[in-house]
Amino acid sequence: MTALPAPRTFPDRHIGVTDPAHVEAMLAELGYDSLDALVDDAVPAAIRKPEPLDLPPGRSEEEILADLRALAAKNVVQTQMIGQGFFDTHTPPVIRRNVLESPAWYTAYTPYQPEISQGRLEALLNFQTMVADLTALEIANASMLDESSAAAEAVLLMRRANRAPASARAVIDANLYPQTIAVIRGRAEALDFEVEVADLSQGVPEGEIFGIVLQQPGDDGSVVDHAATIAAAKERGAMVTVIADLLSLTLIVPPGEQGADVAVGSTQRFGVPLFFGGPHAAYLAVRSGLERALPGRLVGVSKDAAGRAAYRLALQTREQHIRREKATSNICTAQALLAITASMYAVYHGADGLTAIAARAHGHARTIAASLRAADIALAADSFFDTVRASVPGRADEVIAAAAERGINLRRVDADTVSVSTDETTTAAHVSAVVEAFGAPLVAPEARSGDGSGDDFGDAGFGFDAALARSSDFLTHPVFTSVTSETQMLRYLRRLADRDLALDRTMIPLGSCTMKLNSTAEMEAISWPEFAGIHPYAPEHQTAGWRELIADLEGRLVEITGYAGISLQPNSGAQGEYAGLLAIRGYHRSRGDDQRTVCLIPASAHGTNAASAVLAGMRVVVVRNTDTGHIDLADLSAKIDAHRDELAAIMITYPSTYGVYDDDVREVCDRVHEAGGQVYIDGANMNALVGLAQPGRFGGDVSHLNLHKTFAIPHGGGGPGVGPIGVAEHLLPFVPDDPTGAYTVSGGVPVVSTLFGSAGVLPISYAYIAMMGADGLTRATKTALLSANYIASRLTRHFPVLFTGATGLVAHECILDLRALTAKSGVTAEDVAKRLIDFGFHAPTLAFPVAGTLMVEPTESEDLAEIDRFIEAMATIRGEIDAVISGEIAVEDSPLRLAPHTAESLISGEWTRPYSREQGAYPVERLRADKYFPPVGRIDGAYGDRNLICACPAPEAFEN
Structure with a gap:
């Protein structure tokens, strides 16, 4: 009798590349015969977790929704x-x-x-x-x-x-x-x-x-x-x-x-x-004259290339990651x-x-x-x-x-x-x-x-x-x-x-x-009244379902990270950084080491790291990176020696913001520990570690996690986020306490939010982890590495990949270096970002962590067809750059500089541009079947900053 096919599991639906033929083709591009062989070469053996995650088997969507119903029923809705x-x-x-x-x-x-x-x-x-x-x-x-x-x-x-x-x-x-x-x-x-x-x-x-x-x-x-x-x-x-x-x-x-x-x-x-x-x-509102001191984001009205009113984030240089240690807020x-x-x-x-x-x-x-x-x-x-x-x-x-x-x-x-x-x-x-x-x-x-x-x-x-x-x-x-x-x-x-x-x-x-992917099954429970209708200061006996869910999620995150405990209070990644650094500060002070206030931060770290350190009362000292993107060990040793008695911590993003696994991360951790400092491992890139390595086991004392990244809580256009911290045993007394004093959680250290922060979205991560199970989570990490390396390999023929690890591989993301092409053609990374809109893509990360580059991360959710569509778009754009370099078209007249193309710009009036309307609108044939047209052309940011309008303009502002 012919064996019946196995039903598709949740990981099969979450992970984009599941067809064995597709996996094989991607591995062939990279020169590997198995996914495990690729992972063994990409992830340093020194940090690898030898045994699989000790988590329950993955649940189906129906099972997890039933589990959530049972938990919700334990809450008392008053x-x-x-x-x-x-x-x-x-x-x-x-x-x-x-x-x-x-x-x-x-x-x-x-x-x-x-x-x-x-x-x-x-x-x-x-x-x-x-x-x-x-x-x-x-x-x-x-x-x-x-x-x-x-x-x-x-x-x-x-x-x-x-x-x-x-x-x-x-x-x-x-x-x-x-x-x-x-x-x-x-x-x-x-x-x-x-x-x-x-x-x-x-x-x-x-x-x-x-x-x-x-x-x-x-x-x-x-x-x-x-x-x-x-x-x-x-x-x-x-x-x-x-x-x-x-x-x-x-x-x-x-x-x-x-x-x-x-x-x-x-x-x-x-x-x-x-x-x-x-x-x-x-909300935060200020009188006129204080707008440039305002923390957070500010939406303003500017104009696009056609002179029409258009919205943008105003005063963008205030974005705190750009200002690093000079930031006024994290x-x-x-x-x-x-x-x-x-x-x-x-x-x-x-x-x-x-x-x-x-x-x-x-x-x-x-x-x-x-x-x-x-x-x-x-x-x-x-x-x-x-x-x-x-x-x-x-x-x-x-x-x-x-x-x-x-x-x-x-x-x-x-x-x-x-x-x-x-x-x-x-x-x-x-x-x-x-x-x-x-x-x-x-x-x-x-x-x-x-x-x-x-x-x-x-x-x-x-x-x-x-x-x-x-x-x-x-x-x-x-x-x-x-x-x-x-x-x-x-x-x-x-x-x-x-x-x-x-x-x-x-x-x-x-x-x-x-x-x-933020699956619908993960999202479904958050608006149920039994979860959504509970007051944060409701009596403890009325919140049994919430507390059981939270304790279960904490336990799973402890297993994933290798730490002794988790605090879910921080309600963003930046708040997690701040809370983790406060834990380190509290630990040093409890030992009488009040003078330990220096925080070492590699140049490759996330931009908010420096701002968080300053807000936690620390002094930032930057450690150089080598040309290969790794921490410069000689400079690290020099900085440690110069600040040995004052050293509070080092903040490491791992894998680094350059998209590589540092082989010597254990040595970095050991050197800092030997000098009496603590190691903060930024867990923003935890999706390249889950199931393969645990920061709490290879040298970390504290990490924050981004549940809105690795663990599937959606970004929502810039929030909500959850940034819990995992801490080693000796830091457990220094995690954030209850802000009302109603519950005794720890030693009364500074708090950052309500007791459980943005608890309302925790069922999403709970469901994600439970449905993926140990095997699904590990498979997701491996697939993210496969997809990123496949893109890096295919696109390195068109754009240099800036950093790779010791084996020539990247982690979960890669940086495409456009600086040499910009020098030859005048085409900037921003031009490429805007031209990608014409292909129906959101741009990769622009100009961070290196100016003049694009940082690409496909995640595990994308299928091979979508990945190939992106590669086709980038290859086509490279052809348009070559046309500028050859003198075939001037950069200021090119579809790159005039992107993105609105429908109106393509159909209105006489066409005078030196390329065809078709090239502007349909640079690849497949776009004819499914085309997104942006509502506005390229926006003039400088105009918006010079003419700051941050409230709804009159309707006539949108008339010609």
Whole structure:
């Protein structure tokens, strides 16, 4: 009987090159007869893991979804009225399905190639406009990682922008959320400046102060007129940051109108689920004059080659990896997907809709306040927006339990105090149940008194002084007023998505960024209410499913990395670097080695490494690389000898950013350890190690991982990300702690986010690892090496490959060196990047880590046909470069310099270019069947920086 074929497994579907004939053909190109032989030559034997990964066998998609259902069922979904910066919300289904759950949005890369990113850039510009309008400040960036880290970035911004003495301190109000105070203190401790926590309602403390931080509403729910405090701080030469709840600003006078310099906060309650703490897009807005000090990304309006308005990332030289140790922030990722969701929520509701949501939540809070007052229960504040804090001496646990019996979570502040927060999802039934839990009668708010007494203030009928009621307009741009039906919303989202080029259409061959398949099965669970509807500070017994999933994922990552433990708190790779370096710093200090502050960083390292080291209070010393891309051991020894007593750490990216495995990595680690330093191995390129080598076993003391790269969490146009750290046994006491003190995790070291960071996307990596299994994960790594070396071998005939290992092979990526061709022809790497758009490709990584080059990474997800399509495109482009070199065409008139070609440029008017329309549009025949046309031509970046516009322009800006 003929044997039946085996069913296709998840790894078969995830890995692109699975046909044995294709594998054989690729190996033949490289001169190998087996994949294992290639891997043995590529990966140094000294670091190889001798035994296979000890992980359970791979699960099928059906099995893993059943597993996730079982885990989700262990979580208890309550009505969340805890507040503390996290509020329940309704995600409009049209946005959930067509943004959060749409691969057109979640598989996009950071918009560094703006011509193919116009859709998401417009959505992010909407976000900036929304924030600037609501805060009444001139400039807002395109999102931050979370509210607490945004507040910490604001403190650093004030410290840089204010020319106060180095001894000056920051003063933060005691009425900030505890997690925000914890994160700010951690940043300050690492950078060795003072932060004073004070009751700013009693006045600004004496002494040198560079900035103050207020919160509106405060942690206790109070809405306060900050105008006098802001004025007093400015009289003293201090700058002012206000942490502001964005929804409340539809009703309350905004920070910019009270004189604040900076406003920060979360946009989570604009349609983004609770997600057990993240990912959530924060915002940071500044007054005019501070835009060049702004951390993070900034979308601006420029013009393309035809003079049409077009979007791009503005002030790109501020990108922190370019500035390295001179960087002011290590934020290189944002929360683009969540910022887009929040911006579309504002488009969906408009100003009137947002105001109605705010008024409804506020009205429910007023009813709760009136009812508690009627029962003689004292409140922390008479002036509030959505949070009522009640004094119940000795009864807090009783009230919390009574509410829980009614399906509602409240916040236990202490044994005598309970806090209640209303939100968009709050109903009259919830209000009644909360009041019952306090043992109070339900009482309607008092009638408007008109004299400021009682529950209301003045004729506005608010639970805060009428003088604080907002009177200025917001969200007046047509984008927030013209989309009024779901039909319009659906078409707007589709129109924007069609302007972009994401992984759902084409390979994104970005080196060092691992744009791989994010399977639908992996993504499916994140929006289930049992995962998405859990508050980060929900009682521990209600989050058993989350904690079991997290513990399981941590265990699998421990096995993959070879470390003793994992912290999942950092919510980006850059935050992981920072947290890992803080762990090293804490370890040295615990041993009395406070002087160990020097961090060695090879020239080949990731750009954020140097910025992270500076933020962790370390001094960067660069170690040279050899001409072959390896660490210069002689220079390393010299730097170690020069700084032996001060040496804190070395940061190594492995495989290196040059795309090679350093054979002598163990020797590098040994030399640093011998001098008393620690070894930080940047795990950004972990996808070239999984199943083959473990950084925790070949010399690493700490590594961060990029779950949004190696472990399949999608990039989402520039976030969400997760950057957990793996640490050796001796560093376990120094991983980030719980920011609220509710759980004892470690030794109270500085925190970087909520307890589990961007927990909401962890089911993706959990599902990926579980479905791949040990064999699938190892096969993925081997396939990534095969694909990268196949591309390097095929393309080296057209473009030199800059670095290779000792055996002439690359790791998971290769660098194509265009510098000699540029010298001969004038054609730049940027010209090639723009011309690739005409072939329907996102460009490889441009000019990093070496100027004048392109770094290519195919990942394991791409099939041979797509890889060959890319090779065909690059070979065709080389032919066009040769035409310039031979004098057949001038570079300025070539399709390379005039790329990308819009449909309009090809069909409008008389064709005067020295090449045909067909060459411009269809440089290879296969494009005639499936063609992507960019919506704009090449964008003039310098014009955009000279004429900085970072909010939605008037519609006429897009007219000729």
